[in-house]
Amino acid sequence: xxxxxxxxxxxxxxxxxxxxxxxxxxxxxxxxxxxxxxxxxxxxxxxxxxxxxxxxxxxxxxxxxxxxxxxxxxxxxxxxxxxxxxxxxxxxxxxxxxxxxxxxxxxxxxxxxxxxxxxxxxxxxxxxxxxxxxxxxxxxxxxxxxxxxxxxxxxxxxxxxxxxxxxxxxxxxxxxxxxxxxxxxxxxxxxxxxxxxxxxxxxxxxxxxxxxxxxxxxxxxxxxxxxxxxxxxxxxxxxxxxxxxxxxxxxxxxxxxxxxxxxxxxxxxxxxxxxxxxxxxxxxxxxxxxxxxxxxxxxxxxxxxxxxxxxxxxxxxxxxxxxxxxxxxxxxxxxxxxxxxxxxx
Amino acid sequence: xxxxxxxxxxxxxxxxxxxxxxxxxxxxxxxxxxxxxxxxxxxxxxxxxxxxxxxxxxxxxxxxxxxxxxxxxxxxxxxxxxxxxxxxxxxxxxxxxxxxxxxxxxxxxxxxxxxxxxxxxxxxxxxxxxxxxxxxxxxxxxxxxxxxxxxxxxxxxxxxxxxxxxxxxxxxxxxxxxxxxxxxxxxxxxxxxxxxxxxxxxxxxxxxxxxxxxxxxxxxxxxxxxxxxxxxxxxxxxxxxxxxxxxxxxxxxxxxxxxxxxxxxxxxxxxxxxxxxxxxxxxxxxxxxxxxxxxxxxxxxxxxxxxxxxxxxxxxxxxxxxxxxxxxxxxxxxxxxxxxxxxxxxxxxxxxxxxxxxxxxxxxxxxxxxxxxxxxx
Numbered sequence: 001x002x003x004x005x006x007x008x009x010x011x012x013x014x015x016x017x018x019x020x021x022x023x024x025x026x027x028x029x030x031x032x033x034x035x036x037x038x039x040x041x042x043x044x045x046x047x048x049x050x051x052x053x054x055x056x057x058x059x060x061x062x063x064x065x066x067x068x069x070x071x072x073x074x075x076x077x078x079x080x081x082x083x084x085x086x087x088x089x090x091x092x093x094x095x096x097x098x099x100x101x102x103x104x105x106x107x108x109x110x111x112x113x114x115x116x117x118x119x120x121x122x123x124x125x126x127x128x129x130x131x132x133x134x135x136x137x138x139x140x141x142x143x144x145x146x147x148x149x150x151x152x153x154x155x156x157x158x159x160x161x162x163x164x165x166x167x168x169x170x171x172x173x174x175x176x177x178x179x180x181x182x183x184x185x186x187x188x189x190x191x192x193x194x195x196x197x198x199x200x201x202x203x204x205x206x207x208x209x210x211x212x213x214x215x216x217x218x219x220x221x222x223x224x225x226x227x228x229x230x231x232x233x234x235x236x237x238x239x240x241x242x243x244x245x246x247x248x249x250x251x252x253x254x255x256x257x258x259x260x261x262x263x264x265x266x267x268x269x270x271x272x273x274x275x276x277x278x279x280x281x282x283x284x285x286x287x288x289x290x291x292x293x294x295x296x297x298x299x300x301x302x303x304x305x306x307x308x309x310x311x312x313x314x315x316x317x318x319x320x321x322x323x324x325x326x327x328x329x330x331x332x333x334x335x336x337x338x339x340x341x342x343x344x345x
Numbered sequence: 346x347x348x349x350x351x352x353x354x355x356x357x358x359x360x361x362x363x364x365x366x367x368x369x370x371x372x373x374x375x376x377x378x379x380x381x382x383x384x385x386x387x388x389x390x391x392x393x394x395x396x397x398x399x400x401x402x403x404x405x406x407x408x409x410x411x412x413x414x415x416x417x418x419x420x421x422x423x424x425x426x427x428x429x430x431x432x433x434x435x436x437x438x439x440x441x442x443x444x445x446x447x448x449x450x451x452x453x454x455x456x457x458x459x460x461x462x463x464x465x466x467x468x469x470x471x472x473x474x475x476x477x478x479x480x481x482x483x484x485x486x487x488x489x490x491x492x493x494x495x496x497x498x499x500x501x502x503x504x505x506x507x508x509x510x511x512x513x514x515x516x517x518x519x520x521x522x523x524x525x526x527x528x529x530x531x532x533x534x535x536x537x538x539x540x541x542x543x544x545x546x547x548x549x550x551x552x553x554x555x556x557x558x559x560x561x562x563x564x565x566x567x568x569x570x571x572x573x574x575x576x577x578x579x580x581x582x583x584x585x586x587x588x589x590x591x592x593x594x595x596x597x598x599x600x601x602x603x604x605x606x607x608x609x610x611x612x613x614x615x616x617x618x619x620x621x622x623x624x625x626x627x628x629x630x631x632x633x634x635x636x637x638x639x640x641x642x643x644x645x646x647x648x649x650x651x652x653x654x655x656x657x658x659x660x661x662x663x664x665x666x667x668x669x670x671x672x673x674x675x676x677x678x679x680x681x682x683x684x685x686x687x688x689x690x691x692x693x694x695x696x697x698x699x700x701x702x703x704x705x706x707x708x709x710x711x712x713x714x715x716x717x718x719x720x721x722x
Contacts, residue, residue, distance in 0.1 A: 004585050060703060
């Protein structure tokens with residue numbers, strides 16, 4: 001099944017991206033071993049120039065990773081007609097054991113690359129490249145991660161054989177098969193929405209504190225990572241159900257389709273951007289320890305956290321709008337009142 | 346935010362003016378880029394449109410087809426099998442179909458003969474497809490005669506032609522009455538080419554197929570979904586093969602853009618040197634060059650895609666038709682239904698803009714790190 005245009009494109013993108021990062025590894029090792037801003041040697045000047053190349057490459061990689069994440073899901077959805085029982089992307093991703101890991105790894109690579117770019121941005125604000133070793137140390141972690149993601153994706157595509165019985169979305173989530181998404185869906189929608197409300201509220205409160213006092217950005221980063229997971233759970237357990245207006249349909253991918261007005265993009269783009277910026281804020285806060293970044297670090301951190309909060313708020317607004325717009329009554333008012341503190345009918 | 350936006354706007358402004366200063370080089374690049382996008386987009390648009398046609402056509406075909414197999418070959422199926430199939434719970438209806446191929450020596454072409462049941466055709470008359478009309482110059486009222494299986498002559502009077510709208514499937518059709526069909530090929534009454542079974546509940550198709558298989562062990566059962574899947578993967582495969590063949594050109598294009606981007610004229614080097622001397626940072630120069638690339642990429646992508654759209658949907662995709670469509674004497678003449686698919690556009694973007702961007706990163710960086718004093722001297 002490798003001879004499929006979108007699959008070729010995805011393999012091409014992941015291969016080229018991995019090669020570009022892998023090609024920077026020897027340079028990263030060189031930086032870790034020989035970087036010395038005090039020296040005016042030819043090698044040091046050469047290295048300083050080369051950092052521009054690596055950061056430009058990483059921007060290209062990040063953008064292509066984001067685009068290929070979308071393409072991957074889209075293509076999985078389109079290929080569902082090739083597999084018996086698959087009705088959307090979930091079925092296609094379940095055709096073999098590499099489907100969902102490939103997706104998760106792609107998300108991890110996306111976040112890792114975005115954190116790296118924040119690190120790079122902060123570093124470029126300091127006159128003495130204070131974070132250069134951290135940055136290239138991180139690149140050494142990113143390279144195998146990308147290679148792993150590319151490998152798992154390749155294994156997934158190579159393992160695809162049209163006509164393999166795949167489980168479809170409506171049986172997948174309610175069945176007893178041990179799939180990660182299965183657990184998400186069995187979570188009650190009330191609980192998922194309550195957890196989402198709590199997580200988003202926590203993120204916004206923490207964010208406010210960061211903005212006012214400049215402290216706690218690392219906690220904020222952790223919280224935004226957690227909120228990301230909770231939000232994805234809520235999408236599967238409740239939000240998607242509201243969009244489809246069908247209690248049994250839990251697919252987190254179909255909301256990206258035209259039938260539902262591409263509304264998934266509003267949810268996912270804001271969520272992914274908010275999480276990436278939240279993580280970036282944490283990194284920026286850590287970097288403020290370097291003396292040359294004492295001014296720029298907190299400034300970038302505030303900007304990241306502020307933008308991240310805006311992203312989470314947008315996600316929350318879209319969610320509320322989707323629930324209000326929906327004709328489906330998933331949670332009866334009586335049950336809702338029982339979990340609200342002090343709720344009166 | 347406004348400062349940032351203004352900066353980007355000024356950079357874009359600058360990059361546009363610097364592109365227009367090197368008009369020849371930019372136009373050359375644009376031409377090559379556009380033609381690459383055009384070729385790839387044509388392949389994708391065409392194969393996608395034809396895939397959709399196939400799916401639309403097949404959507405109306407029966408859910409299950411039952412064919413009798415004798416020694417691994419498709420054989421005529423007796424009508425008594427129909428009773429066994431109708432006995433399976435969930436089967437809505439089952440009927441025998443008569444169809445086959447007829448070689449017409451006068452046109453050196455194969456017709457697809459079918460016996461429609463609704464509406465029936467009067468014996469002695471024939472309804473022909475658009476392709477048949479063309480190769481035989483047949484008009485309503487004309488006579489067409491063929492040698493039957495025993496050598497006798499069977500004559501048909503053309504009743505009317507099928508409209509051209511459905512030409513993709515009906516170009517080579519030759520619709521006759523059941524009696525004529527049986528006489529032409531010597532098929533005894535009570536025998537059919539195959540049986541079409543319709544099933545009300547699509548989720549029962551698999552089970553019903555199993556039951557028919559158990560009841561009639563000498564048959565082969567073909568499901569509509571299987572046909573659809575097969576078409577889908579065949580077209581995917583053809584499209585993918587063509588793209589792999591075109592990979593050479595993508596690679597050539599990447600090398601070309603690398604060359605173009607790294608072959609800076611002395612004038613350009615001086616320009617970059619001056620920019621850096623007046624305070625531009627290396628990062629700004631990289632951004633400027635990337636913006637130039639973006640402008641070229643997006644214009645080429647848009648123009649190439651529009652050209653491909655016109656080529657496929659208005660000019661009949663003359664360049665790639667034979668590869669993607671297959672080969673036959675009676676080519677249907679048709680217009681494909683225009684359809685643009687997001688996945689396709691995204692894929693195309695990966696095949697063109699991505700290689701271009703990657704190929705130009707290193708040359709752009711090389712250009713951006715020059716020392717001002719070196720080039721201005």
